[in-house]
Amino acid sequence: MIFVNLPVSDLAAARAFYEALGFGVNEMFSDEHVVSVVVSDTICVMLLDHERFAAFTPLPIADARTSTQVLNCLSAASRDEVDDLVERALAAGGTEFRGAQDEGPMYGRSVADPDGHVWEILHMDLVGA
DSSP, X not given: OEEEEEEESOXXXXXXHHHHTTOEEOGGGOOSSEEEEESSSSEEEEEEEHHHHHTTOSSOOOOTTTOOXXXXXXXXXXXXXXXXXXXXXXXXXXXXXXXXXXXXXXXXXXXXXXXXXXXXXXXXXXXXX
Protein backbone atom coordinates (compact mmCIF):
# COMPACT_ATOMS: atom_id res chain seq x y z
CA MET A 1 0.00 0.00 0.00
CA ILE A 2 0.99 3.59 -0.50
CA PHE A 3 0.28 6.22 2.15
CA VAL A 4 0.72 9.82 1.03
CA ASN A 5 1.01 12.08 4.09
CA LEU A 6 0.10 15.73 3.49
CA PRO A 7 0.18 18.65 5.91
CA VAL A 8 -2.99 20.75 5.72
CA SER A 9 -3.85 24.10 7.26
CA ASP A 10 -7.62 23.48 7.56
CA LEU A 11 -8.50 19.83 8.13
CA ALA A 12 -12.23 20.29 7.57
CA ALA A 13 -11.71 22.13 4.27
CA ALA A 14 -9.19 19.52 3.09
CA ARG A 15 -11.59 16.71 3.97
CA ALA A 16 -14.43 18.41 2.08
CA PHE A 17 -12.18 18.87 -0.97
CA TYR A 18 -11.18 15.21 -1.20
CA GLU A 19 -14.70 13.96 -0.48
CA ALA A 20 -15.97 16.21 -3.31
CA LEU A 21 -13.65 14.30 -5.63
CA GLY A 22 -15.55 11.14 -4.72
CA PHE A 23 -13.00 9.62 -2.34
CA GLY A 24 -14.14 7.96 0.88
CA VAL A 25 -12.83 8.49 4.40
CA ASN A 26 -11.70 5.70 6.71
CA GLU A 27 -13.06 6.92 10.05
CA MET A 28 -11.11 4.24 11.94
CA PHE A 29 -7.88 6.08 11.13
CA SER A 30 -9.27 9.61 11.35
CA ASP A 31 -9.54 11.92 14.36
CA GLU A 32 -9.40 15.64 15.19
CA HIS A 33 -5.85 15.84 13.76
CA VAL A 34 -5.96 13.37 10.84
CA VAL A 35 -8.31 12.39 8.02
CA SER A 36 -7.60 9.13 6.21
CA VAL A 37 -8.77 9.49 2.59
CA VAL A 38 -9.21 6.25 0.66
CA VAL A 39 -8.24 6.75 -2.98
CA SER A 40 -8.18 3.03 -3.81
CA ASP A 41 -7.60 -0.34 -2.17
CA THR A 42 -3.87 0.40 -2.30
CA ILE A 43 -3.63 4.19 -1.89
CA CYS A 44 -4.52 6.31 1.14
CA VAL A 45 -3.93 10.02 1.54
CA MET A 46 -3.39 10.95 5.16
CA LEU A 47 -4.35 14.60 5.73
CA LEU A 48 -2.60 15.78 8.88
CA ASP A 49 -2.95 19.13 10.60
CA HIS A 50 0.37 20.91 11.06
CA GLU A 51 0.69 19.86 14.71
CA ARG A 52 0.38 16.15 13.88
CA PHE A 53 2.53 16.39 10.74
CA ALA A 54 5.31 18.15 12.67
CA ALA A 55 5.49 15.18 15.04
CA PHE A 56 6.92 13.09 12.16
CA THR A 57 9.72 15.41 11.04
CA PRO A 58 12.26 17.75 12.60
CA LEU A 59 12.27 19.84 9.39
CA PRO A 60 10.01 22.83 8.77
CA ILE A 61 6.76 22.19 6.95
CA ALA A 62 6.96 23.59 3.42
CA ASP A 63 4.20 25.74 2.01
CA ALA A 64 3.12 23.83 -1.10
CA ARG A 65 1.79 27.09 -2.57
CA THR A 66 5.31 28.58 -2.77
CA SER A 67 7.58 25.55 -3.32
CA THR A 68 7.34 22.08 -4.81
CA GLN A 69 8.59 19.01 -3.02
CA VAL A 70 6.56 16.30 -4.74
CA LEU A 71 4.09 15.87 -7.60
CA ASN A 72 1.54 13.12 -7.01
CA CYS A 73 0.02 11.39 -10.03
CA LEU A 74 -3.14 9.30 -10.25
CA SER A 75 -4.02 7.24 -13.28
CA ALA A 76 -7.40 7.52 -14.96
CA ALA A 77 -9.21 5.00 -17.15
CA SER A 78 -9.99 7.55 -19.89
CA ARG A 79 -9.53 11.13 -21.02
CA ASP A 80 -13.09 11.82 -19.87
CA GLU A 81 -12.22 10.55 -16.39
CA VAL A 82 -9.22 12.91 -16.32
CA ASP A 83 -11.42 15.87 -17.24
CA ASP A 84 -14.19 14.84 -14.84
CA LEU A 85 -11.87 14.53 -11.85
CA VAL A 86 -10.15 17.83 -12.62
CA GLU A 87 -13.49 19.64 -13.05
CA ARG A 88 -14.69 18.25 -9.69
CA ALA A 89 -11.42 19.38 -8.09
CA LEU A 90 -11.84 22.90 -9.49
CA ALA A 91 -15.46 23.06 -8.32
CA ALA A 92 -14.34 21.97 -4.83
CA GLY A 93 -11.82 24.78 -4.43
CA GLY A 94 -8.77 23.42 -6.23
CA THR A 95 -6.83 25.37 -8.82
CA GLU A 96 -5.50 24.32 -12.19
CA PHE A 97 -1.75 23.85 -11.78
CA ARG A 98 -0.96 23.69 -15.49
CA GLY A 99 -2.93 23.22 -18.68
CA ALA A 100 -3.77 19.94 -20.33
CA GLN A 101 -0.87 17.91 -21.68
CA ASP A 102 -1.88 15.95 -24.77
CA GLU A 103 0.98 13.81 -25.97
CA GLY A 104 -0.54 11.19 -28.24
CA PRO A 105 -1.33 8.16 -26.11
CA MET A 106 -0.86 10.19 -22.90
CA TYR A 107 -3.31 12.83 -21.71
CA GLY A 108 -3.08 14.59 -18.39
CA ARG A 109 -4.08 17.61 -16.38
CA SER A 110 -2.84 18.92 -13.05
CA VAL A 111 -4.63 20.52 -10.12
CA ALA A 112 -3.58 21.78 -6.73
CA ASP A 113 -5.68 21.15 -3.64
CA PRO A 114 -6.54 24.06 -1.31
CA ASP A 115 -3.17 23.67 0.45
CA GLY A 116 -1.26 23.73 -2.84
CA HIS A 117 -0.46 19.99 -3.07
CA VAL A 118 -0.27 19.09 -6.76
CA TRP A 119 -2.11 16.12 -8.21
CA GLU A 120 -1.55 15.10 -11.80
CA ILE A 121 -4.34 13.06 -13.35
CA LEU A 122 -3.05 10.97 -16.25
CA HIS A 123 -4.60 8.64 -18.80
CA MET A 124 -2.23 6.44 -20.79
CA ASP A 125 -3.84 4.69 -23.77
CA LEU A 126 -1.63 1.60 -23.80
CA VAL A 127 -3.89 -0.22 -26.24
CA GLY A 128 -3.74 2.47 -28.92
CA ALA A 129 -0.03 3.16 -28.44
